Amino acid sequence: MPSRRTSPPRPRASLIFGDLWEFDPAPETADPKLKPRYDLFIGGRFVAPRTGRYFDSVNPANERKIAEIALAGEADVDAAYAAAARAFGPWSALPGRERGKYLYRIARLLQDRAREFAVAETIDGGKPIRESRDFDVPMAAAHFFYHAGWADKLAYVAPGAAVSPLGVVGQVIPWNFPLLMLAWKLAPALAMGNCVVLKPAETTSITALKLAEILQDAGLPPGVVNFVTGAADTGAAVMGHPGAAKVAFTGSTEVGKRIMRQLAGTDTRMTMELGGKAANIVFDDAPIEQAVEGIVNGIFFNQGHVCCAGSRLLVHEPVADAVIAKLKNRLRVLRVGDPLDKNTDLGAINSAEQLSRIRRLVAAGVREGAVLYQPPCSLPGKGFYFPPTLFTRVTQSHRIAREEIFGPVLSILTFRTVDEAIEKANNTPYGLSAGVWTDKGSRILRMSTELKAGVVWANTFNRFDPASPFGGYKESGFGREGGRQGLLDYARLS
Numbered sequence: 001m002p003s004r005r006t007s008p009p010r011p012r013a014s015l016i017f018g019d020l021w022e023f024d025p026a027p028e029t030a031d032p033k034l035k036p037r038y039d040l041f042i043g044g045r046f047v048a049p050r051t052g053r054y055f056d057s058v059n060p061a062n063e064r065k066i067a068e069i070a071l072a073g074e075a076d077v078d079a080a081y082a083a084a085a086r087a088f089g090p091w092s093a094l095p096g097r098e099r100g101k102y103l104y105r106i107a108r109l110l111q112d113r114a115r116e117f118a119v120a121e122t123i124d125g126g127k128p129i130r131e132s133r134d135f136d137v138p139m140a141a142a143h144f145f146y147h148a149g150w151a152d153k154l155a156y157v158a159p160g161a162a163v164s165p166l167g168v169v170g171q172v173i174p175w176n177f178p179l180l181m182l183a184w185k186l187a188p189a190l191a192m193g194n195c196v197v198l199k200p201a202e203t204t205s206i207t208a209l210k211l212a213e214i215l216q217d218a219g220l221p222p223g224v225v226n227f228v229t230g231a232a233d234t235g236a237a238v239m240g241h242p243g244a245a246k247v248a249f250t251g252s253t254e255v256g257k258r259i260m261r262q263l264a265g266t267d268t269r270m271t272m273e274l275g276g277k278a279a280n281i282v283f284d285d286a287p288i289e290q291a292v293e294g295i296v297n298g299i300f301f302n303q304g305h306v307c308c309a310g311s312r313l314l315v316h317e318p319v320a321d322a323v324i325a326k327l328k329n330r331l332r333v334l335r336v337g338d339p340l341d342k343n344t345d346l347g348a349i350n351s352a353e354q355l356s357r358i359r360r361l362v363a364a365g366v367r368e369g370a371v372l373y374q375p376p377c378s379l380p381g382k383g384f385y386f387p388p389t390l391f392t393r394v395t396q397s398h399r400i401a402r403e404e405i406f407g408p409v410l411s412i413l414t415f416r417t418v419d420e421a422i423e424k425a426n427n428t429p430y431g432l433s434a435g436v437w438t439d440k441g442s443r444i445l446r447m448s449t450e451l452k453a454g455v456v457w458a459n460t461f462n463r464f465d466p467a468s469p470f471g472g473y474k475e476s477g478f479g480r481e482g483g484r485q486g487l488l489d490y491a492r493l494s
């Protein structure tokens with residue numbers, strides 16, 4: 001097991017093929033421009049919550065309080081829906097090209113403040129600065145740009161039918177990609193002419209509230225977008241509000257089911273982006289070095305807090321030993337630590353609660369007979385950290401093969417035939433994503449047809465593009481985000 005560092009922290013070291021390499025700290029120093037307290041964003045203004053209550057947002061890398069966040073109650077959610085309903089008429093009546101201009105402005109302003117947003121995202125959520133800088137923030141801007149491009153072309157979204165907006169949309173998002181999930185939800189809703197009430201996750205509200213500053217700077221009409229912050233009760237109030245023409249939820253399957261039960265019998269439309277337990281399948285003809293990089297990216301990106309993470313590796317028996325040996329070598333050089341350090345590969349786990357869930361499931365893996373491997377690495381003395389972990393000798397019945405761990409933990413299973421790989425990959429209640437590594441085009445075609453997953457990557461993993469629809473099968477949800485299909489989920493057809 002990895003050791004826990006005691007103070008004072010030494011410069012971190014990594015073992016690379018027997019040589020000891022020392023790295024100097026390389027902290028990102030841009031000012032995230034955080035406020036000590038964040039209010040709700042309703043009707044284009046920051047307003048104090050009617051509850052009078054605030055909760056702390058904590059930096060998971062060092063457990064220090066970052067800011068106080070307003071706790072929205074039902075009256076605040078009512079006020080947000082009322083503001084959105086007032087804004088809907090004029091906003092939906094604007095020509096699409098005018099709405100597109102606002103979306104372009106939001107994207108450009110986000111690009112202007114990209115470094116500041118990246119640092120804020122990392123401090124609030126624990127992800128490595130390299131990822132928030134190179135992935136989260138640019139992809140969020142890309143979603144606004146992409147949907148700005150659609151706003152004046154809505155006549156072509158559904159050939160043969162006219163599209164119109166639904167009204168006020170309620171949205172609730174998770175903590176793993178706070179700004180990006182927000183962009184996935186806001187951009188298509190706004191391009192189509194809807195107004196929004198959105199609740200970010202309670203551990204990661206800050207970039208949403210910083211984006212509210214951008215919405216003000218972009219001159220977005222008051223009430224078109226409203227942010228209410230809080231935890232489950234606030235989320236339930238947003239999802240169950242009678243003013244919502246549609247709700248869009250991203251989060252766990254368990255909460256998604258609860259919301260579906262809450263809304264059963266109403267005419268509120270729903271889309272659900274839920275959990276996953278993706279199979280990343282490596283055949284014996286795959287480019288092995290490339291596959292190993294894809295496996296590492298598939299499970300350790302964002303500490304494994306990724307709904308489409310390749311958390312089950314299915315490896316063809318003839319190459320299993322070689323792949324596992326290479327993976328272990330690769331794990332030994334992953335750098336775990338300060339998320340603000342530009343050399344960090346794995347940052348902090350998002351919260352104490354998530355860390356204990358990961359620990360519980362890893363303990364279950366050991367108890368049920370899977371074989372644990374963790375490289376030697378030292379973890380910072382304070383903060384929520386978990387080392388990169390893999391399990392071999394995993395069977396289909398193990399909890400670590402069935403349940404979403406949502407952490408840096410890879411469960412490795414083997415297979416002998418293509419049919420067995422398909423059978424094992426599909427043997428899950430989830431169906432969000434999958435990966436296939438092989439030299440054969442025909443095999444890629446067959447696997448992409450037979451794998452019951454919304455996204456199937458071939459010889460790559462975790463690739464995203466705003467033009468490419470993303471969403472699940474089975475208990476991973478329904479509806480799509482991105483592309484023409486994502487826009488259609490915010491439209492009425494006539």
Ligand code: NAD
Pocket residue numbers: 172173174175176177181199200201202230231232233234235236237239250251252253255256258259272273274275276306307308404406432471472476477
């Ligand atoms: P979660 O379901 O616990 O919480 C998600 C959001 O729902 C949070 O904002 C939370 O405050 C809110 N919430 C909690 N209870 C609620 C209720 N009863 N009614 C309404 N809202 C409520 O999930 P999480 O731990 O924040 O996120 C991790 C989960 O999200 C994982 O299962 C992951 O796979 C999933 N996820 C899915 C996608 C996707 O696109 N399919 C993307 C990212 C994350």
